Amino acid sequence: MAEKNHLSDISKRRTFAIISHPDAGKTTITEKVLLFGRALQKAGTVKGKKSGQHAKSDWMEMEKERGISVTTSVMQFPYADHLVNLLDTPGHEDFSEDTYRTLTAVDSCLMVIDAAKGVEARTRKLMEVTRLRDTPIITFMNKLDRDIRDPMELLDEVETELNIACAPITWPIGSGKSFKGVYHLHRDETILYQSGQGHTIQPVRIIKGLDNPELDGAVGSDLAQTLRDELELVVGASNEFDQELFMAGEITPVFFGTALGNFGVDHMLDGLVEWAPAPLGRETEDGRIEADAAAFSGFVFKIQANMDPKHRDRIAFCRIVSGKYEKGMKMKHTRIGKDVRIADALTFLAGDRALLEEAYAGDIIGLHNHGTIRIGDTFTAGENFRFTGIPNFAPELFKRIRLRDPLKQKQLLKGLIQLSEEGAVQVFRPLVNNDLIVGAVGVLQFDVVVARLKSEYNVEAIYEHISVNTARWVYSEDPRKLDEFRRKAEHNLALDGGDNLTYIAPTMVNLQLARERYPDIQFTHTREH
Ligand code: GDP
Secondary structure, X not given: OOOOXXXXXXXXXXXXXXXXXXXXXXXHHXXXXXXXXXXOOOOOOOOOXXXXXXXXXXXXXXXXXXXXXXXXXXXXXXXXXXXXXXXXXXXXXXXXXXXXXXXXXXXXXXXXXXXXXXXXXXXXXXXXXXXXXXXXXXXXXXXXXXXXXXXXXXXXXXXXXXXXXXXXXXXXXXOHHHOOEEEEOOOOEEEEOOOOOOOOOOOOOEEEOOOOHHHHHHHOHHHHHHHHHHHHHHHHHOOOOOHHHHHOOOEEEEEEOEOOOOEOHHHHHHHHHHHOOOOOOEEEOOEEXXXXXXXXXXXXXXXXXXXXXXOOOEEEEEEEEEOEEEOOEEEEXXXXXXXXXXXXXEEEEOOEEEEOOEEEOXXXXXXXXXXXXXXXXXXXXXXXXXXXXXXXXXXXXXXXXXXXXXXXXXXXHHHHHHHHHOOOOEEEEEOOOOOOEEEEOOOHHHHHHHHHHHHHHOOOEEEEOOOOOEEEEEEXXXXXXXXXXXXXXXXXXXXXXXXXXXXXXXXXXXXXXXXXXXXXXXXXXXXXX
């Protein structure tokens, strides 16, 4: 990285991820963000999923065929005197539990919404996950170069559907062919848009003041008047930005623009460095570790297998919570109580990987994993504690898995349990039969599992349909009630890869009925490691 300034200043770090529905513009905005971060000379080279280029980290032929990346990569770049970490969240077919868990490793999220469409299903789900930690959310209304829905209506929809107040920071002037730019409410200036400049950082014309007659000349007096009228309404009807409410995840600053036209992305980034939190501490079983604590600590939120076919290794992604990683340092892997010396942690620069000398709170490092690291593991400078809040999420898709060669049942189970410890999928074994059920959050995981079972465990497995719609982990304060439940609901119960009791429901209605029938049983959507 050219600019190594503030490398150790954690108050100048921002670690965030993008949440959005497929096709809302996450990839495009990532490219523009990197362009501003000077991490890319020219935007358009992040994934190239449409251009036939592939990120270097793609490892399976399967990915190449489909033009998607299984990798959740981490991008680090400087912006406005800050150091920004952007964690990629797999979103298309590669959507998976990793997408959810990545959201536990960031301190804020950028929500990208297609302004022609509004709030979509995937965004709703991801917002739910951010609510587990009340993560601060910044909103970008994208595709203003197309005809969009009424901006006021969009804000209403976000407020009612996602239950978060909106504070517009910029306001659009026209949209589609007549998109002229945005008015920045905090700066009291109009920033004019020029089309056809999407691949560069464009020079912009700025007009100070809303009543400036120059504005009428620049956007036409009709649009200028509409803007003034709308703003009067907006200022009256919407919320003002409030730092505290933002930090509590209760209000989101909203920006308008076009990622493709690279317009408005910098306003959003300015908001990010100004308002989004510097690296935050995390809870452990014995209290909170703050980001400015001196001793090194971190947790693993994702394990990536065989990213690079030349290396054939697994990489554990570790979010540093406190202290400093230094090349060659000794760390304690607290779950297994072992000290390990780490000389070769990786950092990920726009798909490339490079050896890393040092890293600080808020940064992500990649640790080589030879099968001992699991999702949720904690690394410390020697102390014995474990971070909490890195859960498993209830799968949303289920298939029965079966062997072509029934003699390899043991290997199959071993493989599935290891893959579930890695967080690739979850495996469930019903109490009443010998089925093996694979559960995942995204469809691609099923193919990944079969491919990896074959290459790493030498077993050939196939899937069959099974009528399971959802799963919940079950608990009860009262062991007798749990026993009774276990007997009565046996046909719907299974053990997951870690032997935790799980209710598997053929339909949502069935789950609802079970909840009503067994009020002393808790059915949970997430499970801590
Ligand atoms: P992702 O699935 O969220 O990563 O979305 P992409 O960034 O791949 O964008 C999906 C499609 O929308 C692509 O064809 C983009 O070129 C297009 N797109 C993204 N941003 C804009 C925008 O601001 N305006 C227009 N017109 N198209 C956009």
